[in-house]
Amino acid sequence: MIVTGRIVRRLPAPYPPHSLRRSPIAHSPNPVHFHHTAMLGRALILKTSAFSPVERMVRKSFLFRGVVRRFIAGESLEEAINVCEGLTAKGFLVTLDYLGENTKSEQEALAARSTYMKMLGCIAASPCGKNANISIKLTQCGLDQGDDVAERNYRQVLTEAETFGSFVRVDMEASAYVQRTLEIIERVWPDHKNTGTVLQSYLYRTPDDVELMIRLQMRTRLVKGAYLEPESVAHKAKAKVDEAYVECGKRLLKDGFYPAIATHDQRIVEILKAYATQEKVDKAKFEFQMLYGIRRDLQESLRSEGYNVRVYVPFGESWYPYFTRRLAERPANIWFILKSFVRG
Numbered sequence: 490m491i492v493t494g495r496i497v498r499r500l501p502a503p504y505p506p507h508s509l510r511r512s513p514i515a516h517s518p519n520p521v522h523f524h525h526t527a528m529l530g531r532a533l534i535l536k537t538s539a540f541s542p543v544e545r546m547v548r549k550s551f552l553f554r555g556v557v558r559r560f561i562a563g564e565s566l567e568e569a570i571n572v573c574e575g576l577t578a579k580g581f582l583v584t585l586d587y588l589g590e591n592t593k594s595e596q597e598a599l600a601a602r603s604t605y606m607k608m609l610g611c612i613a614a615s616p617c618g619k620n621a622n623i624s625i626k627l628t629q630c631g632l633d634q635g636d637d638v639a640e641r642n643y644r645q646v647l648t649e650a651e652t653f654g655s656f657v658r659v660d661m662e663a664s665a666y667v668q669r670t671l672e673i674i675e676r677v678w679p680d681h682k683n684t685g686t687v688l689q690s691y692l693y694r695t696p697d698d699v700e701l702m703i704r705l706q707m708r709t710r711l712v713k714g715a716y717l718e719p720e721s722v723a724h725k726a727k728a729k730v731d732e733a734y735v736e737c738g739k740r741l742l743k744d745g746f747y748p749a750i751a752t753h754d755q756r757i758v759e760i761l762k763a764y765a766t767q768e769k770v771d772k773a774k775f776e777f778q779m780l781y782g783i784r785r786d787l788q789e790s791l792r793s794e795g796y797n798v799r800v801y802v803p804f805g806e807s808w809y810p811y812f813t814r815r816l817a818e819r820p821a822n823i824w825f826i827l828k829s830f831v832r833g
């Protein structure tokens with residue numbers, strides 16, 4: 490007990506203020522060198538974390554608990570709804586994400602569908618009401634078992650959401666799923682308008698997909714992209730990913746339908762805020778989105794400036810892949826953990 494208490498006290502606070510984090514780019518003597526190091530660090534974290542002994546250690550060791558709780562609202566739906574209520578009370582919008590991907594059987598996909606439906610009911614019954622929606626994954630609806638399986642489950646979730654006047658966002662997964670995901674969403678769109686999706690600026694194809702979303706007038710969340718992708722499909726250089734983000738963001742702000750600018754990159758946030766002001770895009774016509782536990786200072790300042798800000802709140806027992814992607818995005822997070830190991 491004593492040992493546990495001593496080590497836990499030395500773990501970082503669940504939400505270190507952003508001012509305590511150093512921007513690695515700003516402090517790097519050579520940004521190009523830093524970029525390659527960061528990419529290597531990211532790949533290394535994603536590859537190492539895929540080994541099951543590493544996963545077992547992260548899941549079991551209390552040393553990771555603090556940093557896990559920084560990104561994950563809890564394992565149960567009740568814990569997640571509590572977090573959503575707290576955020577709603579502070580004036581944020583929320584989207585609830587049930588963690589998990591790549592179901593191994595149709596039964597698993599049905600179980601995920603039931604959870605999605607339960608989430609919709611719990612949200613509707615909570616004080617969050619219309620301020621909350623859900624984000625789902627088609628590989629959790631059974632995409633690996635077949636497009637028809639995923640589409641059937643997705644349609645049922647949308648029908649359920651309609652009864653509550655709720656909206657369902659389809660997260661975008663690794664590049665191998667992008668075309669199939671977009672085809673399914675396009676097929677469903679004529680029957681269900683309470684849905685939208687996500688586009689990733691690192692993919693070369695995304696500017697064309699942005700035009701498709703504009704033609705359909707479908708709500709689109711723009712992100713940089715979180716998966717390890719080959720150079721044949723995705724920009725590798727951060728500058729290119731950022732440049733593509735800004736261009737796609739401008740297109741969506743100008744001609745898209747209620748787009749979501751989902752990034753913690755303050756420079757990009759400022760560029761797109763200035764663009765929206767210049768083009769007289771009303772603050773009510775788009776929203777910013779950020780992940781639970783990341784850049785809360787920026788979330789709060791945007792909210793106080795009168796922007797709609799939605800927080801993406803993940804929960805569930807299958808938090809491991811999501812958690813490792815968050816670590817990989819910012820390898821500095823690993824140092825917190827390593828330091829506590831060394832001190833412990």
Ligand code: FDA
Nearest residue numbers: 660661712713714715751752753754778779780801815819
């Ligand atoms: P970038 O990685 O350049 O980070 C900019 C700054 O943000 C950093 O300098 C740091 O200050 C801060 N920051 C970013 N990540 C951090 C972290 N983990 N810990 C601490 N600080 C951090 N991806 C995807 O492929 N499919 C999807 O469906 C979604 N959905 C989604 C929803 C929402 C609401 C968000 C915000 C993001 C996603 N993503 C996603 C993830 C996205 O693709 C991307 O990996 C992350 O948002 C990180 O990229 P940034 O845009 O924040 O920029």
